Amino acid sequence: MTEPRQAHRLHILKVALDVPLDGVFDYLSEAPVQIGQRVVVPFGPRRQVGIVVDLADASDVAPAKLKSIIQYFDQEPVLDGEFFSLLKFCADYYQYPYGQALLSALPARLRQTEPARARQQFCYWLNSAGQAADISAIPVRQAVQRRIFAALRAHGRLNEAELAELSPGWRKGLAALRERGWIEEEQVYAGLGSTLHASSVQPELNxxxxxxxxxxxxxxxxxxxxxxxxxxxxxxxxxxxxxxxxxxxxxxxxxxxxxxxxxxxxxxxxxxxxxxxxxxxxxxxxxxxxxxxxxxxxxxxxxxxxxxxxxxxxxxxxxxxxxxxxxxxxxxxxxxxxxxxxxxxxxxxxxxxxxxxxxxxxxxxxxxxxxxxxxxxxxxxxxxxQQRAVSQSQLPQVNCVDVSRVQMQEGLSPQLLKALKVRLERGEQSLLFINRRGYAPVLLCNACHWIAPCMRCSSRLVVHLRQGFLRCHHCGHEQNIVRQCPSCGNADLHPTGNGTQRLEETLTRLLPEARVLRVDRDSTRRKHALSEMLSAVHVGEVDILVGTQMLAKGHDFPNLTLVGVLDTDSALFSPDFRAAERLFAQLMQVAGRAGRADKPGEVLIQTSFPEHQLFNALRVQDFAAYAASLLQEREVAQFPPCEFLALIKAEANEYGPVQRFLQFAADSARALGTDALVYDPVRPQMERLKGMERGQLLFQAATRQTLQIVLRQLTPQLRAHPLSNKIRWAVDVDPQEF
The missing domain is CATH 3.40.50.300 (P-loop containing nucleotide triphosphate hydrolases)
Known part of the structure; x- marks a missing residue:
């Protein structure tokens, strides 16, 4: 930890601020401010919260021009040297202003100019009178009071989170017990621990x-x-x-x-x-x-x-x-x-x-x-x-259904429908995975083939039929569903393709006896909605789950034995060189939800390319072999991890300034004479997003050091360019998306 140095009367503080400028700023202080403390300082016409990162005896700014801090918070724990060092490294490596990097890593309350206070919470226990009392003194109809009393008797002390697990109405029940004179309380720090469900049982390791x-x-x-x-x-x-x-x-x-x-x-x-x-x-x-x-x-x-x-x-x-x-x-x-x-x-x-x-x-x-x-x-x-932790559990059997050879029924193959019915008869659960929320991905005119576009993005509007509107899943734009084609006037418009909402509706109609639950971003907007849904699955109140990638990993459903995967072919031929890697990972993860207990699992993947290399590797769950083939492709194409990339991304209301800015960046980078390969500026796959016209410039190098040398010299030139303040731009080192 950086050792604080005491200030002498008037001291010069080096303060990091959340502003898009390099370096830190000098301020005066008469108080004994320490390194790592928050301060409030004047910055132009505004007040800004900052972090003291160093103390100095002199400044490059004339003493008469130095301003004094307005306030400092000496009741808060100071930040240590490791925090500063790590953020300084990240700011340098990712070409980002140090002050903005530092402040963005703090909780929102610490970025405000007021003292940062957290909500007080308490723990509760039965006092001597409560310990001597009998539960029979509480009327049977007061179920919440009786539950709280029994839990306090059994566990001693309970905090607010633990009481909330007992009942949503715990506050009213506890207040009634307090009125009886049975409760003592003490302020605690929330979230630290729980004794309600503690277990010392340890499964045997293989x-x-x-x-x-x-x-x-x-x-x-x-x-x-x-x-x-x-x-x-x-x-x-x-x-x-x-x-x-x-x-x-x-x-x-x-x-x-x-x-x-x-x-x-x-x-x-x-x-x-x-x-x-x-x-x-x-x-x-x-x-x-x-x-x-x-x-x-x-x-x-x-x-x-x-x-x-x-x-x-x-x-x-x-x-x-x-x-x-x-x-x-x-x-x-x-x-x-x-x-x-x-x-x-x-x-x-x-x-x-x-x-x-x-x-x-x-x-x-x-x-x-x-x-x-x-x-x-x-x-x-x-x-x-390489083996499952539950001894009776085996990897699921993965099969592909060639949808080009079968008659589909509203997006579902006969094989998948039959498998769903078999699970229903056995009382087992199924998961249908489709990574597309909404009712349908497009609204199509059959006459002129018009498709409802987003006016702000280079994308299509998704049909949300129940709500009666079209929504862009990139920018959030919403509008009512149009009743006739704006291109030809045709009133015969059709939602085309499947989303989670349409799949849920289809299953409810085809399998009316099944209890279907949809889990996606739309259905889990309410706080605690997801945990309530997962609890319903665990207690057996759901037969078929319909979900997006929210269900693809991390969840353990012992009674789930079938996973059906719909509509994955588009990722097989994506221009993004990482698409195949991501699809394989996604399918491996979602396939792993099946057969995690003592019941065998099955995975059915609907595809028009059942013999694709990716599906062949998935059938035998051989990640190593598939990864080896992908690495060979990356080596030939000179893509990561064999080479290193960086992007400069820019956007504005018009593409002209973006193009000029990126061309300046390309010319300046080439003039540096380094070993990095500088491509010409291009439009990304999503050319327009949220009303902004976008462009990007790609850098490629054999080593990280080569890229860093270029970016370290180029970024200050870009910040000084006249267009820098007229467009949005950013450096993306080791980009994951193009």
Whole structure:
């Protein structure tokens, strides 16, 4: 941690601000402000919150021109040197202003000019009068009161989250018990732990799991990246739990677990709380309120939280006792930030682990090719789990249905319909996967073939029939469904293709006895909706699940034995060189939902290309062979991981300024005379997005260093260009999308 230096009367502070300018700014202070403290400073006509990153005895700015800080917050924990160092590295590598990088890594409450306060929460227990009381004193009809009383009697102390698990109306029930004079309370930090469902039962590890745990623990005190390559259902989470049990023996030790998506967090959190109740745990993700996020972040910063589970931004969380890191589903593209500083959380995690000299585990059934390449070359340790953790569980049988040879019934093949009926008769569950929400992807005129376009994007409007409108899934634009073709006047317009809503409607009509549940972004907008839906699946209230990629990974449904996959062929011939890799990973993940218990699973994939190399590899669940063929293609094409890429993206209301700006960038880069290959500016596949005309410039080099040399010299020139403030532009190092 950077040691604070005390100020003498008038001191010069180096302050980082959330502004798109390089460097930090000098301010005066009479107070003894420390490095790492938040301050409020004047910046032009506004007040800005900033972070003191250094103290100085002199400034390049004349003393008479230096302004004084307005306020500083000395009651808050200071940020440590590791936090500054990591963000400085990211700002340099991803070509982003340091102040903006620093402030964007903080919770929203710490980016405001007011003191940051988190919501107070309490825990409750029965006092002596409550302990002496009998449950019979509470009327039987007061079920919530009786439930709370019994839980407090059994567990001693319960916090608000644990009481909420007992009943949504817990506050009213608790107030009634308080009126009886039975309750004591104390302020606590929310989210740290739960004793309601703690379990000491540990499943027996198989030989592969034991080897993985032992191998990683041999390097527990040194930097060593490990790829834990385990098939779906192979027990990677159990390996994580055993590693955390061993690593967190020291009272001050902490661990960071990154997950790609919010909807995976509750399940992993519940598993960890059950098995690791002795270690205080918090989560960090965007579903938390600002107050909850600030409190959990501070619990991590002060060392009170021993385990932190979070999405990509959590990689920057200050953790003074950090000893171990896990990146679950490390291949997932959600780890890549697509606006602001375009960092990749997995790569930042590797840098952080190296600087802390600690081990890091990257877990996946379908690793990113970059990770697989490093593991095969020996840069990462490779540990493989090839058998399912449940002894009776086997990998599902994968079959392809050639839809070009069968008569389809509203998007469903006879084979898939028959398989669904068989599962219904057996009382087993099925999952139909279609990565397209809405009712239909297009509204089509059969007369002139007009398709409803989005006026703001180079995309089509998706039909949402129940709501009666067309929606763009890129920009959010909505409009009423048109009743006649604006091109030819034809009133015979048809929703064409299948989305999750249409598939749900079709199944309800074809299989009226089935209980169908749709899980997509539209149906899970309400808070806690997803967890309620998943609970319904687990208790057997659902026969057929219809869902998007939200259901593709991380979920364990023991009674689910059939997975049907609809409409994947478009990704087989995408211009994006990563499309095949992503499709294989997606299909492997969704296939892994079938047959995870003692019942055999089956996967039916509807495709017009059943003999495609990707499906052949999927049938035998051979990731290694398919990855080897993809790596050969990448080597020939000189794409990552064999070469390194960077993009300069730009957009404006008109394409002319974008083209001139990108051409200037290309000419300037070529004038530097480096070994990087600079392509000509082009339009991306999505030429117009949210009303903005877009362009991009691609750089390619054999080494990261070559790219960095070019970008380090080029970026200041671009910021000084007259068009820089008239268009939106950004540097994207190691881009995941084109």
């Amino acid at each position: 030989e592969e799991q034991v080897l993985a745990v032992q191998s990683i623990l041999q390097y527990r005190d040194t930097f060593r990246p490990w790829l834990l390559h385990g098939i779906t259902g192979s027990g990677k989470t159990e390996v994580y739990i055993r590693l955390l049990q061993a690593v967190l023996e020291g009272n001050q030790d902490q661990a960071l677990v990154l997950v790609p998506e919010i909807n995976l967090t509750p399940q992993l959190e519940a598993r960890f709380r059950t098995r690791l109740p002795q270690f205080p745990l918090v989560t960090l993700h965007s579903n938390l309120s600002e107050s909850e996020r600030l409190q959990n972040w501070r619990l991590a910063q002060t060392g009170a939280a021993r385990i932190v589970i979070g999405t990509r931004l959590s990689v920057f969380t200050p953790l003074p006792g950090l000893k171990f890191m896990i990146v679950d589903e490390e291949h997932d593209t959600s780890y890549k930030q697509q606006d602001g500083m375009r960092y990749h959380a997995r790569d930042v995690a590797l840098v952080r682990a190296q600087r802390r000299n600690i081990p890091i585990v990257l877990g996946s059934a379908t690793p990113a090719l970059e990770t697989w390449h490093n593991a095969r070359n020996g840069r990462y340790g490779l540990l493989t789990l």
